[in-house]
Amino acid sequence: MHYIFEPGFFGSGPVHVALAVGAVIAITSAVVGVFTVIRGQSFAGHSLADIATTGGSGAFLVGVNQFWGFLAFGAGAAAFMEMIGVQRRRSRDVATGVVLGAALGLAALFLYLATQSTSTTGASFTILFGSIFVITTSTIPALIASAVLALATVLVLARVLLLSSLSSDIAAARGVPVRAVGAAFLMALAVSVALSAVIIGAVLSTALLIGPAATALRLARSPVKAVITAAGVGVLAIWLGVVLAYDSYYWPPAGRGWPVSFFVVTLIVVGYLLTFLRRRDRQPAPADTLDREHACSPA
């Protein structure tokens, strides 16, 4: 590990980009992820990731940066899911079997065709498992802008999303446009899946979305703390992952380097498992028996 602080690490341009863009995307994914988990839409996130894979492969085939493919297909799928209501449990099984299978089948075809025609065998790996060290400089502004947009959407909707998760009937009765809010959130989810796909790959993007959120939800009691914890876990996983991946160029087989995605996902899983070591105490809540005397005296 002594190689990490070799001058090369902090002097490397791709490393700077990886650390900076990675952090922004990790924060966005983690914050969107917290709301995804509490809304019970982890599955929707996974579906979007599968369909984004097709988009990324297609984009590569026609020579466009894969981010645009992830984004276009993810957003399109989100709109479609909103229209037919796939995010609701009832229609999930059918959608999984038919639509997602077809999407990954198409992805296989696109990647095959792309690698045949350009003989760049790294393409499949980049689409499926990410490329944080080879982020195209020209897409950085778009990545940052998309991240800020998704993050802002979720923060603006935060209270309404919490109220709807508590009870969509209460939210509707209080005048919240529940369906429109759901659609806006699904869009933010699609954008954040596309962003994660760029850095750790379409197949693994849900890990960056759900993992830090799941960890945070085991640790934090309040929404603000959950969001901050998730963001912290996400950034830490990306940064440590980048450091380890950079270091791994000196690991066997020498000179090859291990994929960043492997480290990031492993760190996220380890972080989640560590939360089980912590005993979560519930405050000993006085039962109704204790409260009844207070109940009779107004505030």
Place this chain on the structure above:
Amino acid sequence: MSEDLLRLENVSVRLGGREILKDVSFGIRPGQFTGLIGPNGAGKTTLLRVILGLQPVTSGEVLLDGAPRPHRDSSIGYVPQKLTIEPDMPLRVRDVVSLGLDGQKFGIRLPSRARRERVSDMLTAVGAQGYADARVGELSGGEQQRVMIAHALISGPRLLLLDEPLANLDISSEQGIVSVLGRLARTEHVAVLLSAHDMNPLMPVMDRIVYVAAGRVAVGDTDEVVQPEVLSRLYGRHVDVIRVHGRILVVAAPEGVDAAEAAAEDAGVIR
């Protein structure tokens, strides 16, 4: 009837060819505790959803202060039927109550001392101050009901609707909830409309009863409404009302038994 806070005029709801509510009319006055009583599937939840504006009516009108119910109204608080809140939901009891103030608003809000105190006062009023910092998903059913009542009340509604808040509660939590609600109706002058399939726990606090069966209602004092003749007419079959040790049991005969005979008697309280 001009003093009615809420008034339903000949409300009918038809869903998929089935008539869920037929020609329902009744009013609720400020501070009045009304029990919405009836068997499961009678239309109680639909009736509450109509009042909340969540269920459009096929015909009839819902009036608030004598005017058609506005689309968005903060004068009605709502406690839905048993919520399923996961234990990992990152909402403390005080967060849930705080969402009762402005959960429908967009944007971020900064914490303030005044809000914190208001939330604490509300929790004390419903007897939930002991678990203000617990996660709401980790509470028992009775504790969650108190929290949701605080959530519904903190914005200062004049009418509180509760959908089966006593379902699945043990007897002591049940009595706790009923006494909190009875006191709120008396001291804060909040009108309470509470649905339940068993009227007995509500006897100490209930001013009026709206009895729902087969989509129709009978309205009045408990003694007026809970009579074999009235309920038989409502159910469309023979109903016995059994009073035992101060408790009331309503027993409906199998469909078709004595329906015609029961319907022939008219106690004059069916609207």
